[in-house]
Amino acid sequence: MAATPEDSVQAEDQRYLISDLCSKLERYLQPEQVRDIYRAYLFGAEAHEGQHRLSGEPYIYHPIAVARILAEMRMDANSIMAAILHDVIEDTSTAKEQLERLFGAEVAELVDGVSKLTQIHFESKAEAQAENFRKMMLAMVKDIRVILIKLADRLHNMRTLGAMRPDKRRRIARETLEIYAPIANRLGMNSMRLELEDLGFAALYPMRSRVLAEAVKRARGNRREILSKIETAIMRRLVQEQIEGQVRSREKHLYSLYLKMKTKGLSFSEVSDVYAFRIIVDKADTCYRVLGIMHNLYKPVPGKFKDYIAIPKSNGYQSLHTVLFGPYGVPIEVQIRTEDMDRVAEAGIAAHWLYKTGDGGNGAQARAREWLRELLEMQKSAGDSLEFLENVKIDLFPDEVYVFTPKGEIMELPRGATAVDFAYAVHTEVGNSCIAAKIDRRLAPLRTPLLNGQTVEIITAPGAHPNPAWLNFVVTGKARANIRHHLKNLRHEEAGKLGRRLLEKALASFGFSLDSLPAGRVDAFVEECSLDSLEALLEDIGLGNRMPLLVARQLAGMAEEGESGATPRQPPVPLAIKGTEGMVVSFAKCCRPIPGDPIIGFVSAGRGIVIHSENCKNVADFRSQPEKWLDVEWEAEPQGEFAAELRVEVANQRGVLATVAAAIADLGSNIENVDIGERDGLNTTLVFTISVRDRRHLAAVMRKIRHIPQVMRVSRIKG
Structure with a gap:
């Protein structure tokens, strides 16, 4: 087929573009390196043959433009080749192995790092975007040039955004402002950041x-x-x-x-x-x-x-x-x-x-590599790509505060960072085991925001672990990722322990235990449930996703001559509640049961066991689900502290709140919350949420409060 005049014009434009790029490269690269880059161009042009951008121009124009942006930064030959080839894996039938054979392993790895994950099915566009971002960041940890190629790619896409649909333009512009411009800023690339921001602003809010x-x-x-x-x-x-x-x-x-x-x-x-x-x-x-x-x-x-x-x-x-x-x-x-x-x-x-x-750029390089090291640690702790992306976004803060360690070393943290963020910045284990902080040699709450020039000392304790409440105030991605990771592992561990206890109790009523079941029965049941292991089954039971009695009935039935079910030989023994079971046993806020109260357990899917008082009004709602009830009782000596609510009616006098609070503290009870309720000229109702060990401890606190002259009435709120 004969070439049209239009084809020859395009070919001339193409030659001009590549020759223009080569003339830029000849100023700082060796002639053989420029020849390799031209060879990469010929391969890319052939691979993208017949492909056009939305603007109508041949697709190869885009990779050359990306390479030109990198040439202005005087990037090395492998980066320029990777820029020219950056879309061939994603948009053509070219395989990574082919690139490795023709242009070397380094170029192939760079191209692969920039390429999106096109072969995997994702539940949503957000998940696909997050997973692509995660892959790119991990490739960037191996080789920082990956992000430079990606930023140049994004910059040229932003310069030529006009050909796209308005909705797609806005989506790409928002992503640029939220992710790519902050990354350019984090890497100190101010000129690129400013152009990305202005182009993103113009596309998002024209x-x-x-x-x-x-x-x-x-x-x-x-x-x-x-x-x-x-x-x-x-x-x-x-x-x-x-x-x-x-x-x-x-x-x-x-x-x-x-x-x-x-x-x-x-x-x-x-x-x-x-x-x-x-x-x-x-x-x-x-x-x-x-x-x-x-x-x-x-x-x-x-x-x-x-x-x-x-x-x-x-x-x-x-x-x-x-x-x-x-x-x-x-x-x-x-x-x-x-x-x-x-x-x-x-x-x-x-x-x-x-x-x-x-x-x-050695100083900037060293800091960038330190940030990348933290990213790698963060992604190991993140549960999924969306969580990782959220943590990285949090971490791309433009403003810093500078604080000192007790040895005088400077630590950089985002504006608003707390003592917990500082602890995780020092070391993950320091963060996981911190219990208190000294700011300028004075004890301060862990949630205290840090200010420039402060000296921060973290106090740790063996056996301490992160508190879920920390997630409400930490600001660094590293702290958030590590807290979530630790709590997730802790939750799995606690769920497994509780699941074993529940299953053993249920099996005991059939005359069995896990150890006494015939060999292979448990494995067969686990396989039938499509689970990986016994631990996964126990976790499921502990989290309330499977009923222990039903599992025990099936296991006991399989053990007794292949029956599908079995009848309990004795009533199940109530599960003893100690108060230290962790996140998989929670105490209902509607009735706030404490040791000494008659209690009942309700198995809640995903939450484990929720403990209610027997006379709680909400228990009536569960009557229609008897299979989810669980017989529970307090252990002889429960441990830990339990929340209880008190309504205290007092004379409206100055200092009465402080007097009542002091009385509560004198008996070793901590005040978790105070609400000031109805009030008139003479009387005020105070509602305290306090922590107590058991009913006797609560009774002692109430007696102490009753003896205060300004107190007219004190009662426990049970729902």
Whole structure:
């Protein structure tokens, strides 16, 4: 078939594109490396033959554009080849083994890391997205270049988003703003982050972006004269002090303007009135000299100075930040940094490839690798991909607080991090066994948010384990993932122990025990239930997903001449409740049973056993489900503490709440909650939730409260 003029134009465009890329690469790569990249292009062009993008252009244009973005970062030859081939596994019939044979194992691994999981069926789009993200992050842990290729791929997709349907545009833009722009920020790649954010903002909120862009354009004309005067004043002062440097005025990007207006509730004029400058000098010592000069030229705003040179940000960013009262009463933001710091601030980990001289991006690289190590630990603890994605999103915090260990080491944590987050940042085992914290040598609650400059010491105890309530206040992904992981394992362990006790009790009523059942009976039953092992069966029973009596009846029936069921020979012995069974035995909040109360157990699927008082009004609702009832009783010496509610009617006098609280504390009871109920001019009703050991302990607390002169009546609330 003869080629049409249109085909020849496209071919010329294609040749121009690859030749343009090769001319960029020839400036820093060896000729044989450029030849290998051209060979990868020929393979990619053939693999994508006949495929077109939504814009109508040949598909190969996209991989070349991604490679060009990486060439601007001066990435190595293998990264460029992987960029050209990054879609061949996903979108063509090419196999990873073929790439390995033709271009080497390194290129094949990079392409595989960027490729999506297309062969596996997922329940939902969210799950597929999360699993793809998880795979990419794990590949990134092995080789950091995977994320650089993925970011370049996303950047070109964002630049060419206009051809897509509006709903797809918005979905991709939201994903970019929530995941990819924060990752670029976390890796210190400021230029890429800003472009991704502005493109994402324009696609997600096109009208807001247009209005804001027009407002910035109008304001620019009014600001030019003031910016010029301030810039001249700064340059003149630097010359007087014989300091060589560059002074640049900075303009805030649309998305950062929008976020500032939205989060702080400011109008455009309030945000745009801030004038920003960057001063770039030769070395770090000069930065501090320039800071002194700036504070002498214009008065500094108290509390607005930040030293990111002494304590770099988690992404390797270094600079001095200060805010000054400028001329005409306008605030001036000033960043002071060296040329190396400026390059790393813009390119982040890519500075390692972009600038081979000096320190390059080594600081940013080391921090990025530390973050990746934490990601690997986090994914091991995460239950599934959605949980992992949620933990990573939490971890992509832009603001940090800097605190000290007792030995004086600096720890970086997200803004709002607590003592528990700090404990997990030190080590997973420290987090799992922490019981208290000292902040600046004073005991403080574990939920206390940390502030810059504080010294934090964690107190641990052997045998301690995470509290489920910690999930309500921790902010780091590492802490959240490890707490969930530990509790999940603990829950399985506790469910298994309870399941064994329940099954042994039920089997005893048929005259059997697990050990006395004929060999192979339990294995056959486990297989019949489509479970992996006896432990899985016991967990199911402990979590309330299977009734112990029914399981025991079937096991006993199988043991007795192949019968399908059996009749109990004796009434089942009640299950003894100790109070330390853990998360699989809970106490109903409607009646709050405590040792000494007559009790009944209700098996709840997924929750285990819920203990109610026998006279609880909710027990009547379970009459229609007798198979879910369980005979239970308190052990002779229960352990632990149990919640009870007291209603205390008192005279409305000053200090009465403190007096009652002191009486409760005197008898070794802890107050978990206080509600102030009905109140008139004379009387007040206080409702206390307190922890007690048993009914005798509760009676002693109530007697003590009754003896307080201001107390008129005290009673226990049972539902």
